[in-house]
Each structure stands twice: as C-alpha cells, then as structure tokens.
Amino acid sequence: MGRTFTSFEAGERTYPVLSASQRDQLNRIAPSIDGALRYFPCCVRLRVGQLVDRVYLVEAQSYISVWGVWPDQDAHKHEVKIEDVVEIFESPTRMPVNFANELYRAGESGMGYTVFTMRFRDGSEHAVATGNAIDFVPFPAGQTAADIIEVVPHHGHARAVDSTQPYYWCIYGSVKPHAA
DSSP, X not given: OOOOOOOOOOOOOBOOOOOXXXXXXXXXXXXXXXXTEEEEEEEEEETTSOEEEEEEEEEHHHHHHHHOSOGGGOTTOOBOOGGGEEXXXXXXXXXXXXXXXXXXXXXXXXXXXXXXXXXXXXXXXXXXXXXXXXXOOOOOTTOOGGGEEEEEETOOGGGOEEOOOOOEEEEESBOOOOOO
C-alpha cells in the first residue's frame, strides 16, 4: 500500500519592516544565534496596551529559511503582528544569551527536540525537554534565569520536564524571491 504525499510550499511573504523606533529598541537586545538565524527574545507592548512576554522577533527571510512554514500555517505556533507592536524590550524570562547560544551551538538532541540540564547557584539541577527554540523554558520554583550557572546540552533525558512555556513569533521584513 503506497502513500501519497502532497507537496507543500510556504510561499513568499512581505511583512512590514521595523520602524526606526522599533529598530532602535531591537538593537538594544542581544540576539540568540542559531546558525544564520538571529532570535531576539523579547517582551512587547501592543497598541492596545497589553504586554506580551516570550516573543521571538525574527527577520522573515531567516525565519522561513530555518522553519519552513509561516507561523499562521502551523497550528502549534502563535504569532504577534509587528504592526501591532509599539514597544520592544528584552524579555525578563529569557535564558541568558550566553547559555542559549551554547545550547544552539550544541544542536538538537534528536529530530525536532532539545534536552538539556540547567545547574543553579544553590547546587540544584533542572532538566528540560523542548523544541528547537530554547530561549523560553520553565524554571523550577524559586529559580530564575539569573540563578543559572551552567547548562549541559543533551543531558537529563530520563528526568527532563517538557517545556510548556507558550511563546510567540513576530516576523518582520520581506522574503527574497526564489531564483528561477
């Protein structure tokens, strides 16, 4: 019995470019780097006054090159529209950039997931299993990102807690057309 697969093409998109003010605010945030992709883990204030934490601001071409599907084409992804954003600042809940970058350099632990252990100042450890975007993970009670002293990539599979922190994508800029 054969399977039939339907080809999928994400399609080209044009998202609004960052305003001068948004660009200035984004430039104050150290990005997490995963290969050619620069994630900006942010908290944003929307035009309606609502604060939204755990937002990845990402340039459109870089995003689609890595993820292959736009946020609105994946039922498991959540999106904030850049045109609704009036203020951008670093997320208070992001993993420290040096540890996030260490995990991104280590790569995924298996197809589509990453497991790692965080070690804290008080000697405790917390293992996490998450997807391939790792900046927003749950911390155990009494611990914050500032308490992390080390991360150990691919360690803690048997005791890892699933990351249940919802996060949002906020895409900006254009996608270059494919060469024919």
